Amino acid sequence: MVRRVLALPAGRLAVGILSVIVLLAILGPTLAPHDPLGTSALTLAGPSWEHWLGTDYLGRDVFSRLLAGSRTSVLGSVEVALIALVVGVVPGILSVYFGQVFEWFTLRIADTLIALPFLIYAVAVTALLGNGIPQAMFTVGVLVSPLFYRVARASTLAVARSQYVEAALISGASIGWIARRHVWGKVLPPVAVALAQTIGIGFVVVSSLSFLGIGVQPPAPTWGGLLASDLGYLSYQPWAPAVPALLIMATVWGSNLLADAIRDVSGEAGRALLNSRRVRARRLDPAEPIPAGGVAP
Amino acid sequence: MSADGRPVLQVADLEVHYGLRRRRRRVLHGVSLSVARGETVGVIGETGSGKSTFARAVLGLVRASGGRILIDGEDVSRYSARQWRALRRRGVVQYVFQDPLRSLDPDLPIEESLIEPLLVQGVGRKEAVERGRAYLARVRLDSELFGRLPGELSGGQRQRVAVARVLVTEPALIILDEPVSALDSANRVGILEILKELRDAGVALIFISHDLGSVAGVADRIAVLYQGEFVEVGDARAVISNPRHPYARLLVGSAPTLRSAAASRAERDALRALLHA
Numbered sequence: 001m002v003r004r005v006l007a008l009p010a011g012r013l014a015v016g017i018l019s020v021i022v023l024l025a026i027l028g029p030t031l032a033p034h035d036p037l038g039t040s041a042l043t044l045a046g047p048s049w050e051h052w053l054g055t056d057y058l059g060r061d062v063f064s065r066l067l068a069g070s071r072t073s074v075l076g077s078v079e080v081a082l083i084a085l086v087v088g089v090v091p092g093i094l095s096v097y098f099g100q101v102f103e104w105f106t107l108r109i110a111d112t113l114i115a116l117p118f119l120i121y122a123v124a125v126t127a128l129l130g131n132g133i134p135q136a137m138f139t140v141g142v143l144v145s146p147l148f149y150r151v152a153r154a155s156t157l158a159v160a161r162s163q164y165v166e167a168a169l170i171s172g173a174s175i176g177w178i179a180r181r182h183v184w185g186k187v188l189p190p191v192a193v194a195l196a197q198t199i200g201i202g203f204v205v206v207s208s209l210s211f212l213g214i215g216v217q218p219p220a221p222t223w224g225g226l227l228a229s230d231l232g233y234l235s236y237q238p239w240a241p242a243v244p245a246l247l248i249m250a251t252v253w254g255s256n257l258l259a260d261a262i263r264d265v266s267g268e269a270g271r272a273l274l275n276s277r278r279v280r281a282r283r284l285d286p287a288e289p290i291p292a293g294g295v296a297p
Numbered sequence: 298m299s300a301d302g303r304p305v306l307q308v309a310d311l312e313v314h315y316g317l318r319r320r321r322r323r324v325l326h327g328v329s330l331s332v333a334r335g336e337t338v339g340v341i342g343e344t345g346s347g348k349s350t351f352a353r354a355v356l357g358l359v360r361a362s363g364g365r366i367l368i369d370g371e372d373v374s375r376y377s378a379r380q381w382r383a384l385r386r387r388g389v390v391q392y393v394f395q396d397p398l399r400s401l402d403p404d405l406p407i408e409e410s411l412i413e414p415l416l417v418q419g420v421g422r423k424e425a426v427e428r429g430r431a432y433l434a435r436v437r438l439d440s441e442l443f444g445r446l447p448g449e450l451s452g453g454q455r456q457r458v459a460v461a462r463v464l465v466t467e468p469a470l471i472i473l474d475e476p477v478s479a480l481d482s483a484n485r486v487g488i489l490e491i492l493k494e495l496r497d498a499g500v501a502l503i504f505i506s507h508d509l510g511s512v513a514g515v516a517d518r519i520a521v522l523y524q525g526e527f528v529e530v531g532d533a534r535a536v537i538s539n540p541r542h543p544y545a546r547l548l549v550g551s552a553p554t555l556r557s558a559a560a561s562r563a564e565r566d567a568l569r570a571l572l573h574a
Contacts, residue, residue, distance in 0.1 A: 167392070168417070170356055170391065170392050172386030181402075185404050185405075186404070
């Protein structure tokens with residue numbers, strides 16, 4: 001799967017962008033040239049050799065704050081995606097096999113979660129569990145889990161009624177065997193697409209929550225938090241929100257590109273696409289003959 | 298195993314209903330059939346007559362609401378899911394689907410689909426692969442196809458893989474649901490030859506079809522299923538040359554391949570009128 005994604009230009013670009021972001025998240029806090037929380041008298045300064053991206057309204061170095069905030073932001077969105085994955089995919093697959101009662105209840109829970117207004121729910125959970133990054137991410141993860149539930153359930157339904165699953169049943173295979181061998185491979189590509197998309201959504205959500213002051217507490221920096229405070233000083237530094245906004249956009253874009261690449265290369269259609277590309281590439285390059293019997297995937 | 302001539306399959310007064318309460322309807326009623334070792338029985342019926350339900354009931358995929366099913370002398374009609382799984386793992390009864398493309402997982406190489414029943418039984422992978430190769434040769438397929446995906450094979454090759462797949466567990470009874478109706482005539486002959494070899498090797502076959510002509514040449518006995526009941530069960534030659542029930546007569550008369558028995562259009566219309574009366 002990884003090799004197939006990398007065979008597409010869009011896949012390579014997505015992996016490139018996302019690895020830069022991941023590197024930022026790992027190394028960012030140590031790379032920061034200044035203390036991200038250290039204030040100075042030099043407020044709202046423009047870019048200079050000392051402060052590459054200028055300083056904010058408290059005289060803190062913006063570049064350092066961006067680097068230091070990347071870990072929280074990235075970890076937060078990944079956490080959202082993983083919680084949604086666990087809370088959504090497992091009941092989604094099981095709802096097909098565990099009988100009508102389980103199916104009915106999980107479907108109604110998913111409907112309820114979809115119907116809940118996001119912000120009110122987030123604020124209510126914050127009031128209930130206290131303010132903090134894990135609580136906020138858990139809330140968001142649970143709220144987006146119906147997406148995973150439905151995606152996993154739909155693709156499992158398509159497989160569960162298929163003849164090859166019935167053939168495996170007739171050979172005496174257990175539900176676990178069928179799930180591992182036949183269902184998982186079919187459910188994985190759409191779930192991977194949903195996951196990549198959710199990382200993008202998680203980013204926006206983490207950013208907008210810190211914009212509202214939920215989750216990350218000031219003065220701890222996050223990309224969304226930076227964006228929020230920069231917006232307050234637009235008349236002094238009209239260019240300032242562009243940098244955190246660009247970082248957020250790049251991450252979301254990278255995730256979506258990756259999701260597209262995964263969708264393109266998975267399953268039968270993906271194999272056909274890659275084969276036709278390879279054959280076309282060979283035709284342009286006559287030095288390398290096409291082997292008899294077609295191209296192996 | 299029963300070398301003593303005990304039937305591989307005995308079905309007595311089988312009843313199957315679908316749906317619940319008011320929507321409950323009868324699909325099979327009072328169906329009885331006995332299949333001996335090495336015998337080939339053709340089950341003929343039109344769409345909706347219950348022939349696939351019959352097969353699914355014997356395989357335990359549909360729960361019978363009455364009657365008894367004995368597989369190799371064992372009464373399986375009250376089996377729990379766990380017992381069914383244990384029985385299926387022994388691979389005594391196997392099933393070949395009509396459409397070989399859909400009965401093989403499109404994302405798994407032929408090898409994996411072929412040896413799956415053995416892996417489920419707990420046979421080691423190495424031994425399973427070896428045995429799988431042997432059965433691929435038996436259905437006259439090159440072992441070079443082992444690593445291919447189902448989509449890269451022709452329809453005839455796929456159906457051979459499906460047959461090889463049910464053979465790996467050395468079943469005593471194979472149920473074939475229209476195994477050749479999706480194939481061209483050359484492949485059809487090829488599959489039918491493989492089935493004849495199986496019969497000679499002592500495997501019992503139940504051949505399900507809507508077309509009497511395709512079964513007439515292979516079956517020892519023929520059972521005609523009409524609206525969920527066996528209206529005629531008997532020696533293949535007797536059913537074809539001297540059908541007694543109007544529906545069986547209509548079937549014989551409508552089979553274009555049984556030219557000697559073909560009835561005129563007027564005769565067929567008369568039989569239809571008799572059936573609907």
